[in-house]
Amino acid sequence: MNLKQLSHMLSLSQTTVSRALNGYPEVNEETRRRVMDAAKRHGYRPNPSARRLATGKSGMIGYVLPTGNAVDIDPHFVEFLSGLGDYARSHELDLVLSPADADDQETTYRRIVANRQVDAVYISSPRPADRRLALVNTLGIPFIVHGRSEGFDFDYPYLDIDNEGAFHEAARLLVQLGHKRLALINGDDRETFAIHRERGVRRALAASGLALGERHICSLTMTEENGYRAARRLLEQSEPPTAIVCSSLIMALGVVRAVRDLGLTIPGDLSLVAHDDVFPWLRPENFPVPLSTTRSSIRLAGARVAERLAARISGLEEGARGEVWPVDLVIRGSVGGAPV
Amino acid sequence: MNLKQLSHMLSLSQTTVSRALNGYPEVNEETRRRVMDAAKRHGYRPNPSARRLATGKSGMIGYVLPTGNAVDIDPHFVEFLSGLGDYARSHELDLVLSPADADDQETTYRRIVANRQVDAVYISSPRPADRRLALVNTLGIPFIVHGRSEGFDFDYPYLDIDNEGAFHEAARLLVQLGHKRLALINGDDRETFAIHRERGVRRALAASGLALGERHICSLTMTEENGYRAARRLLEQSEPPTAIVCSSLIMALGVVRAVRDLGLTIPGDLSLVAHDDVFPWLRPENFPVPLSTTRSSIRLAGARVAERLAARISGLEEGARGEVWPVDLVIRGSVGGAPV
DNA sequence: CGAGTCTTCCAAAGCGCTTTGGCTTTTTCG
DNA sequence: CGAAAAAGCCAAAGCGCTTTGGAAGACTCG
Secondary structure (H helix, E strand, O other): OOHHHHHHHOOOOHHHHHHHHOOOOOOOHHHHHHHHHHHHHOOOOOOHHHHHHHHOOOOEEEEEEEEOOOOOOOOHHHHHHHHHHHHHHOOOOEEEEEEEEOOOOHHHHHHHHHOOOOOEEEEEOOOOOOHHHHHHHHHOOOEEEEOOOOOOOOOOOEEEEOHHHHHHHHHHHHHHOOOOOEEEEEOOOOOHHHHHHHHHHHHHHHHOOOOOOHHHEEEOOOOHHHHHHHHHHHHOOOOOOOEEEEOOHHHHHHHHHHHHHOOOOOOOOOEEEEEEOOEOOEOHHHOOOOOEEEEOOHHHHHHHHHHHHHHHHOOOOOOOOEEEEOOEEEOOOOOOOOOO | OOHHHHHHHHOOOHHHHHHHHOOOOOOOHHHHHHHHHHHHHOOOOOOHHHHHHHHOOOOEEEEEEEEOOOOOOOOHHHHHHHHHHHHHHHOOOEEEEEEEEOOOHHHHHHHHHHOOOOOEEEEEOOOOOOHHHHHHHHHOOOEEEEOOOOOOOOOOOEEEEOHHHHHHHHHHHHHHOOOOOEEEEEOOOOOHHHHHHHHHHHHHHHHOOOOOOHHHEEEOOOOHHHHHHHHHHHHOOOOOOOEEEEOOHHHHHHHHHHHHHOOOOOOOOOEEEEEEOOEOOEOHHHOOOOOEEEEOOHHHHHHHHHHHHHHHHOOOOOOOOEEEEOOEEEOOOOOOOOOO
16 A cells, blocks of 8 residues: 555545645645545555655664674663663664674764665764764764763763762762772773763862872773772782772672682672662672662663654754763662771 | 766666666676776765665664563673674674564564565564564565574574573583482573473483472573572572572572572582573673583674575575574583582 | 677666645635 | 635656666677
């Protein structure tokens, strides 16, 4: 059933039927109803390929997926996707993942924009002065950044959580509990979120005249193994930290293992706070000692990004509005006073 | 730069240029070279929307993503995606994720097929007599199942690992080590993989005159928490198992925690084997006691599925060939003789 | 050498939608 | 009441590609 047939059986022109269906004003309400009715009754659905060719709109949002042999997709991606999908579903938006060589994403961005494959894109895990931002900004496709970049002379729309604030709060709590030697096990510090987190910790320490020593900061991709290694390195120093702030629950698993291996206890010898993106399959309250966390649902972020993307596509949202979500600090058993 | 312009500057018809570019035989090699050259020089790329409207081919593969408030996307998905993307990238294939109400995926399948949005789809986590299979089979779109279903009177193309064989081997090993009371912590037993795994364990036990008691089998979604709960339930019985085979590394985390909480040791009191899909961020050799596993890279499976999907699209692969990958049994410290 | 066969190319007809420009009718209002 | 404005509809021109049905010219071969 295509437009031609439908308009034929209604004895109307394709123009009118098309307009009726798409809510244009220059059609009699009575007629519109008739059209709508017939369309529904016959299960007419406009062919997206045709519509797309005619309008240039695809009804899809895009994501350039960095791939490569040594490239791992962040496990957070799944949760973000859950949220995104949740919203997208209710709006019949599809998501196009365009795999790209991690070292040359530009080609892919250019391709999907030139081909008008998607109406908007989102960018995740941005770095300072991230080239992808500059690129999509000049390419002129609607986009939203999940996270933030830095060092641009233009504004851009983003959704981020208050990483600095969260880690500031976490560190401040620990300082208040008497900890003098704090350490930070961070994610890849080429990414902005990690920079912000470090900044938060430093600021909290500075407020009490403390500092984050060079030896008290690690920045690694977020695996259990790296959490373990970092913790070992930190805790086997001559002046080990008495508290650690950690960028991910997965790394925290490794930290806990290291603490055990060294015969230490939490929170007796070490206080631990980690950031929790809220995975359904790994919950901080189920750690051997319930883990204090800075918590922010990455899933909700996904839904919100989808929502804003849709708004930008339809022109409801304009400009470069940045949105920063506060982060909860959830205190559980893994923090305590500094050992004497 | 479109076909019209290109053919104009070459003083050729659109027909000829199109044919030259698409490798049709009825064009002079000399001409073809000229065309190819000009196309490359001017960076001509056929507009996919137009091509799509004309041919009905989209150059994309599809996946219907079950979503919903209470629906979690399997964390394995990311790794599978890595592999899929890896292959897809080198072939300029994009992946379309169509979010669907988890309880009504049929509508979405029908939509993407009717709209010819994708050239092929893959289906994951199939159940016995999975309706999605019957559906795509009748809809006539090329597809591949990652995993297997059961109970159909038609064959279908799939890629699966030898779950039964893997768990058979694991259980057999434990039996050989003298274990009489085995337990299985399985994934959702509505899915075929879980059924196969259970079958494997039962077969190994039966071979030695043993059985898998009703009380020695749990089947739950694969979270750390569920692993913990299952392990507690199993180990606090009057006749607790001396060995556990577990369907996922994430659940195994919970098992290990439960064992600790109960003051037991691995492998002294309990031997443990888990299935490892090979996550970069959680490795069995890094468990407190290195974990024995049945191992199969889900990432490689993703790449292979993409490869076969591409082959089916281009007509290189036909028929309903099933492909079953063997699974490695990797023995590490977490297994030992049965306690006396 | 002329009929038949290849080779090589082309004009034009789709694919199914949106949108422009215009043409009737009807309504409005001084 | 008549001119101007508004409402409602339509034919046809795209969007940019593929593909059908020829046609012209070059080759083959009895």
